[in-house]
Amino acid sequence: MAYWLIKSEPNVWSWAQQKARGQQGELWTGVRNYSARNNMLAMQLGDKAFFYHSNIGKEIVGIVEVAQLAQPDPTAEDTRWQCVSFVAVADMPCPVSLTAVKSNPKLACMPLVTHSRLSVQPVAPMDWEEICKMGGL
């Protein structure tokens, strides 16, 4: 199983809204960046991802799971843009802020730090564990 991190601006799609979706999940539409899309194409059912609030909050607030594999993005005109769907699985008992991630030397290689604009990114298993620990899981 692989790990990922997805970003969302909470004033557009928040963790509360994601949780309210429950098992119905939410299609991660609107990604128009090849790197981010490629990461979604690589996702398998059951893969886990951190749910990160960008711009407002700037913290990892929860964990989602891949519920549907990549499929054409219904909001795109052509089928090269694909998206997966996510269901919420857990809250971060203690949200992990970007500042906290940046100030942990173990996490210095994370794309969240080095490629801050990438909206769908992989997370190394060790980094996943470390952040879970920081978040109280």
Place this chain on the structure above:
DNA sequence: GCCAACGTTGGC
């Protein structure tokens, strides 16, 4: 609100 980083588009 500013601006740096960076991805995309389109002319040549």
Place this chain on the structure above:
DNA sequence: GCCAACGTTGGC
């Protein structure tokens, strides 16, 4: 295939 222009993201 290069590169300038432009648009967007996202931290500060």
